[in-house]
Amino acid sequence: MRKVILTLVAAALAAGSAFAQIGVGAGYLNLNTKTTIGDNSTKGNASGFYVGGDYTYDLGSGFAVMPGIYYSMTTSKGDILGAVETRTDTHSLSVPVHFAYGVDLGYGVKVFPFAGPQINFGLASNTITGIGNTSTKFDNYSDDGNINRFNLALAAGVGVDILETVRIKFAYNWGLLDLHQSDDVKLTNTNWQIGAAFLF
Numbered sequence: 001m002r003k004v005i006l007t008l009v010a011a012a013l014a015a016g017s018a019f020a021q022i023g024v025g026a027g028y029l030n031l032n033t034k035t036t037i038g039d040n041s042t043k044g045n046a047s048g049f050y051v052g053g054d055y056t057y058d059l060g061s062g063f064a065v066m067p068g069i070y071y072s073m074t075t076s077k078g079d080i081l082g083a084v085e086t087r088t089d090t091h092s093l094s095v096p097v098h099f100a101y102g103v104d105l106g107y108g109v110k111v112f113p114f115a116g117p118q119i120n121f122g123l124a125s126n127t128i129t130g131i132g133n134t135s136t137k138f139d140n141y142s143d144d145g146n147i148n149r150f151n152l153a154l155a156a157g158v159g160v161d162i163l164e165t166v167r168i169k170f171a172y173n174w175g176l177l178d179l180h181q182s183d184d185v186k187l188t189n190t191n192w193q194i195g196a197a198f199l200f
Helices: 002-018
Strands: 020-037 040-060 063-080 084-101 103-106 109-131 134-139 150-162 166-175 185-199
Touching: 020 063, 020 166, 040 084, 040 185, 063 109, 084 150, 109 166
Parallel strands: none
Antiparallel strands: 020 040, 020 185, 040 063, 063 084, 084 109, 103 109, 109 134, 109 150, 150 166, 166 185
């Protein structure tokens, strides 16, 4: 009986590996924020990188599901009245669940548009303000910061697989939730990213 179970498990793993791929990669990330207070709104921009991996499982007929997990870090710089320099560093985790449809173009090239939900969780976000050699550090996720760590986003993009070895992917993410916990302020964000991954 034990041999039968081991044989079935081995067969299931072999079948799964034939229809699944693991991708590990990194890329550039650009984050755009919009803060609205009453009728007035201001926009901000931050840039950085992401790194992580996903798991592509073939559902058949060209369709696939692509869950993953990624770490990202972005930085934005500015000044207050031209005298006080500011820098905001944000670290976060994202868990996308994308659904894709692949089109084989031949010569080892496959193109796949994809879309799906993505959960984002802020690990840390600090704003450093400095005048000369003096600086102060502020935690944006503290009670005084009033910024929510959790966000739900909708992602869409397109990817290209080359020789089942390298993947190039572009994605755009729309944040769906208000990240500011104050009723008087609304904070939303979007981001786009482009990167490459190795497939195993």
